[in-house]
Amino acid sequence: MIETLQGLVGRDHVLTGRDMAPYCGDWTGKYQAEPLAVVRPANTDDVAAVVKAVAAAGGAIVPAGGRTGLVGGLMTRGGVMLSLERMNRIHEIRAASRLARVEAGVILSSLHEAAEAEGLYFPLWFGARGSATIGGVLSTNAGGSNVLRYGSTRGLCLGLEVVLADGRVLNLQSELHKDNSGYDLKDLFIGAEGTLGVITSAIMRLVPAPRAHATAMLGMARLGDALDLLNRLQGESGGLVEAFEFMPASYIERLVAVRPDVGAPFAGRYPVNILVELGATAPHLAEAGPDGQVALTGLLEGVLAPMMEQGLIEDAVLAQNEAQRRALWQRRELAAEITFAKKPAIDTDVALPLDGVEAFLTGIAARLPGLDAGASDLAVAHLGDGNVHYTVFPSREDAALSDRIVSAIEDVVQDLGGSFSAEHGVGLSKKPSMARRKDPVALAVMANIKSALDPKGVMNPGKVLP
Amino acid sequence: MIETLQGLVGRDHVLTGRDMAPYCGDWTGKYQAEPLAVVRPANTDDVAAVVKAVAAAGGAIVPAGGRTGLVGGLMTRGGVMLSLERMNRIHEIRAASRLARVEAGVILSSLHEAAEAEGLYFPLWFGARGSATIGGVLSTNAGGSNVLRYGSTRGLCLGLEVVLADGRVLNLQSELHKDNSGYDLKDLFIGAEGTLGVITSAIMRLVPAPRAHATAMLGMARLGDALDLLNRLQGESGGLVEAFEFMPASYIERLVAVRPDVGAPFAGRYPVNILVELGATAPHLAEAGPDGQVALTGLLEGVLAPMMEQGLIEDAVLAQNEAQRRALWQRRELAAEITFAKKPAIDTDVALPLDGVEAFLTGIAARLPGLDAGASDLAVAHLGDGNVHYTVFPSREDAALSDRIVSAIEDVVQDLGGSFSAEHGVGLSKKPSMARRKDPVALAVMANIKSALDPKGVMNPGKVLP
16 A cells, blocks of 8 residues: 555655654544554645545555644544645735635635735634644634634635545535526535545635724623624724634633643633724725724724613733734643643533523533532633633543533533534534434434445544444 | 325315415426325324335335426326425524524515514525425525525524435534534425435524615626625625625516516616625614615625716616615516516526626627527626526427437536536436536446435435436
8 A cells, every 4th residue: 555655646745653653643633643654645636646545455544734633633544644734825816806726735824915016915813823734724614713704714815726535526616696507516525524535625705904903902800792883883983893702810810830831811800801902994994094093993992882872891901012922922822831741631612592692601601610620611612603612621631521520511601502513523522412413303314324435434534423 | 095085184284186276386497296185294103104105015105395386296107295394383493592493385585574572583584485394495405595694504504404205314513513423314305306215394594684674676787896895895794795696788688577566676778786784783784874874785786886986887776764774675576477477488497606607798798699599598697606698599399309409508517617507406307417417436336325215216206316
């Protein structure tokens, strides 16, 4: 097999043994992949040839992007890890059409830079953007901090190219904003975590870059007031809220402990810390007025002021320039680092109806001590999407205990009409949740589709479906 | 079979013979369905029971909504037409969560009214809204005039309930804005035109109702200038263009001929007539200033004025009130009536890259006389989406000639990277186009999915897939 693969992509691009080490770890520290080989194709033809050869030999393909996933999606024993890192060309940015044609291995921050050079923005933004790739964000339907305004990855993709489990190339490339010619295959491959095929290239939507941002960190007492603030801001601005992130006091405390160099946003301690950002493309909001103030900033201040007077907002820091803006964001973007600095950790990624976030936090806080008196927790949320990254640090490494804690979290989520996976996907780590919580008919339909498109189980076997 | 169906839904709700007549026609006049019976279930259990019974008997189910489709999607000889008209309950409008839980038989305009009563808007808008149903717009992924701002039906749906081909009920109901728990089944059933299952209920997104509109009809000489205007308006307003509709001079002429009571928008004749509408929810744009003018109107006039001075816009009518606004819209919404008033008609619904609309119209105008010297044509376009409804009136009823004309249209569209179906779907009438123009691998994958989910071919057989 190794020789066959070397013949297809060249000896230098088939890694084995110790050369594979950088590909086998995992951010969460929970998984250690043991691939047969790591193969680095140069183009779609290479991918198709490799998939055909592996399928013929009865093997498995595990597609890999920037390897920043959090659910063990790249775990394998004996599969061929297909790293798309060499397929990193940005074919074109078409500013007038607001789109980018890219290969799957393009790193997210590279696309940010290429778009910015054209006065545009690719509105998918999260901490791992310097490593995550377009193929990866498509395969997991990644979310992040701007979903509130621009949607998840699925909504940002116009067209795809996919290599199927038998090596055929499926051409769903399209620049069109409307296309009702048959079933929506594109959205089936997006979010399938490599279990239905390998995404090799894509046409992504770009948006006009905001000409101005207004960014603030707010200290508040109650989550309900924060949601009220979000609604007021959306109403007054006409939907210009780009991010609305929630960090409880315990998050700020861990931030200060792990990264004292960064520190707390306020001298005081507040139960609810909100990072809010508005973005404006319209000149009448983005330009400075006669008083030197940008209208968007005035709009934000205009909503904050009465809530500060009423004591609903207790403290506030407004970014006065880009450096201050980045400093506010850094406190939010260190979430992964401060979460995985402590072990053992049980990380979850739950979605709730917007008005269910507080009930979720209250509900799980009531149950956790009964499951593990020595446990602590950490929450950080894309509050505007109802998406909470909730992590429990149990008192001991104990698989049965972990499972009871995860199940208790799922109970609370399910009672509120939520989902056990908001944006990280299922991979390996959430398969038990899929089995327990997903509609059985939905699971059966997914299994039917998997069998129909990958009857031999070549594509990332053992992931997503219980 | 009839007795079985009567036993399931009651004698009054199984129509046969002449009672079926209102269900069997077709707006286009091309199809006359001959169902075994028209069955009107009261709820999801009824639908499941009917599907099970029909599947057991080896029959076919043809789901029907408001029957306003344009591609023969309800055509059947001997199938059971399942009309969801009795399943027309709006279970709830949750204003704070901006969503509506509705049954599939709810008429689009009923949802408009229910949302409006809560200060919200369901942003799917087209001429047939008084008859089309939620189940129908979901099954065809309907578009319309507001796609530019709010997206197609797919983007407006949060959750679904579907009865599968074997009668199982698939629960994809969700109010969540993020949910990555497995494959995206929802978007597979949306736009499947009833060939994979029967959509029985849905959770739909609502948006804040615009507090102000600014609406104008413009007479121009060139399409390129119109696209330039669109870009300027999007830039100045920050993306507030809700509709940007194009009607050529020939459209206005037919409008005047068919509906002289409505008449032309201008005394003069212009090659390019544009209906543009901006909508604002932000108070700073929606409220009248000290001069009595709404800021949004001022913004529109501010973009139009220099283009009028330069002669790029030759005439303009701005709606001064809601009645004038509706009068401008009526000229656009009579498109279906004036198209189908003349027969024979070959109607198409093509999507193009935004900058390809002019090339399409020029390209087909050059080819049409060579195919049929006596043919005339009619175009009307959602220009902001690159979606042209292009109709040819051939000199004679001749199937082979029709096919040559359709194929020529497809040639021009394909050369420009477009699609033969933008928003009307495939149904029966565009199956030849699917066979000729769709990626063969995509067709094979669609057939695989159809076989996996409906192995006995119960659901709307003979539609969509060649």
